[in-house]
Amino acid sequence: MLLIDPHNPRAHALYDKLSCLVDLSNIPVHLVFGGDGWMLQCIRNHGFTTPFFGVNAGTLGFLLNSNADLERIAHCLQQRSWQVHTFPLLELHGTSPHGNQIHGYAVNDVYVARLAGVAANLQLDIDGHNIVDKLICDGLIVATSLGSTAYSSSAGGAPAHPLLSGTHVTPICPHTPRLRPFIIPNEANIQIEVLHPDRRPCQVVGDGFSYGEVQSLQIQAATSTVPIAFLSDNNFTERMVRKILRS
Secondary structure, eight states: OEEEOTTOHHHHHHHHHHHTTSOOTTOSSEEEEEOHHHHHHHHHHHOSSSOEEEEEOSSSOTTSBOSSOHHHHHHHHHHTOOEEEEEEEEEEEEEOTTSOEEEEEESSEEEEEEOSSSOEEEEEEETTEEEEEEEEESEEEEEETTGGGTHHHHTTOOOOOTTSOOEEEEEESOOBSOOOOEEEOTTOOEEEEESSTTTSOEEEEETTEEEEEOSEEEEEEEEEEEEEEEOTTOOHHHHHIIIIIOO
16 A cells, blocks of 8 residues: 655655656555654554555654665565564553543554643552652653654653663653653553643643543553564664664
């Protein structure tokens, strides 16, 4: 399936150029033209069965293949010579202050963030053990290793190699206590309670998509994974250093 960002002229231009080099009509992947945000939206909309092969038409393009050599991409697609990596997903279940149910999945991250001009008050429990009774902060990010290079890294978390196992927990501007970012096993069960949601409202966001106001949220590893295809010579260490650590 061809998935071209309708709001990105560069994505359309890259598609036009690539389609002149190779027949794109019967490629057995979701062929994505856009940036990282568009890739995440495509994964959210099209499920986790067929691999996603991205051609970067955005800025960072960490989840996509570089557009620097379209002839290499054309050869890869023609020969079906890509490599597929399966990445863990986060599954979120929650309840809004009005009792509405919230459910979704995220490839990169899930975060709870304040909606008003006052700090959020969050209670954090992991595997049934209380970690913080009341974290006064702007919010809290829960990220996969793949997503640790995104918002979590910008908020002070350590960017991890995408193939490492682990779930990254990163407070956003913590005031009291000064909780530092930390990493826990993938199978950990994370529970976040928004204290005083009437006076200190928060929203929950997964991969850039807002699910609206939240009062109680549970985050854990999903049983499904998402397959993303890269050129056969892709090296995640080089990619992380070049795009994240030295950018």
